[in-house]
Amino acid sequence: MPKMKSHTGTGKRVRVTGKGKIVKQQAGMRHNLEKKTSTRTRRLTGLVEVAKSDVKRIKKLLGR
Structure with missing residues (x-):
């Protein structure tokens, strides 16, 4: 099975900090x-930090 592609639109909107927080x-x-x-x-x-309820979904979209 091929690798999952990361969602480029999400990558342009959010950033992962050094400690792993997702900010927007x-x-x-x-x-x-x-x-x-x-x-x-x-x-x-x-x-600002992304809401806790969205973190899991965003990490999946980013391929992390």
């Missing part, structure tokens, strides 16, 4: 930023 960029920072308050845009910057 928060949604809502691409457009319509003039409507959002500076507090809200500041809160949306940076990376």
Whole structure:
């Protein structure tokens, strides 16, 4: 049986840290930023850890 291919779309959206955590960029920072308050845009910057319920599925998609 051939090897599983990793899901390239998931690979572009998430990153695995050195300790094995899966981090992602928060949604809502691409457009319509003039409507959002500076507090809200500041809160949306940076990376956040993926929810525990999604970790198993994402690791499978990444082939880990």
